[in-house]
Amino acid sequence: MSRQLEPGERLSDPDLTKWLGMSRTPIREALSRLAEQGLVEIEANKLTRVAHQSSEIFGHAHRFLRGLHLEALRATSDSPAAAGTLEQLSALGEEISRGDNAALCAAWDLVGDRLVPLLNNPLFMETEMNTRLLAKFHLPDDSGLVEWPGASARVTELA
Numbered sequence: 001m002s003r004q005l006e007p008g009e010r011l012s013d014p015d016l017t018k019w020l021g022m023s024r025t026p027i028r029e030a031l032s033r034l035a036e037q038g039l040v041e042i043e044a045n046k047l048t049r050v051a052h053q054s055s056e057i058f059g060h061a062h063r064f065l066r067g068l069h070l071e072a073l074r075a076t077s078d079s080p081a082a083a084g085t086l087e088q089l090s091a092l093g094e095e096i097s098r099g100d101n102a103a104l105c106a107a108w109d110l111v112g113d114r115l116v117p118l119l120n121n122p123l124f125m126e127t128e129m130n131t132r133l134l135a136k137f138h139l140p141d142d143s144g145l146v147e148w149p150g151a152s153a154r155v156t157e158l159a
Contacts, residue, residue, distance in 0.1 A: 001136060011040070011048045037130055039137055051137070058138035065108065065131045068124070072115040085114045101139055108132050 005011070016027045031048055034040035038057065042048045076082045088110055095103035109132075116128045 001133065005050045007050050007052045009050045011050065013048075038134055053138050053140065055138070055140055058135060058140060061131050061135035061138060065128070065135050068128045068131060069108070069111045069115075072111055072119060072124075072128070076115045076118045079118055081118055082115055085110050101141075105136055105139070108135065 011031065013024050013027055016022075016031075017024055020027065031040055031042065035042045039051050040048060041051050073082075073086075077086075089107055092103045092107045092110075096107065112128050112132050116125055119125070
């Protein structure tokens with residue numbers, strides 16, 4: 001997620017075990033989980049690599065995340081614990097309208113980390129977290145590929 005590894009970069013077990021200071025078993029388990037989440041591509045007995053970014057996957061994940069976040073807002077809007085979060089979301093709207101990827105990710109994190117847990121629904125929490133990770137991973141570096149006024153309006157709608 002930090003972009004230390006480039007999309008498409010090959011991953012080898014020996015290099016990862018040395019870099020992370022872990023044995024091969026937890027590395028393989030982690031790679032398998034990352035593959036399930038769509039962040040790593042594994043071709044058995046061939047290669048393992050960081051997944052390539054996809055604007056199509058970003059679009060799907062972004063729309064689904066919006067629906068999850070709108071539901072979290074609807075379900076928690078009367079909660080006193082949500083009030084500060086809504087103010088912070090509203091403040092991020094202008095930055096998002098200027099094409100700030102960090103502000104968009106911050107808005108997603110606010111909803112996911114503060115509102116979603118108020119639902120006390122483990123399935124919702126897991127789905128939201130996985131979708132948010134996927135959206136962040138596939139968020140285009142080229143801000144021209146994101147429809148920023150719409151993204152800003154959706155954050156304002158959430159707030």
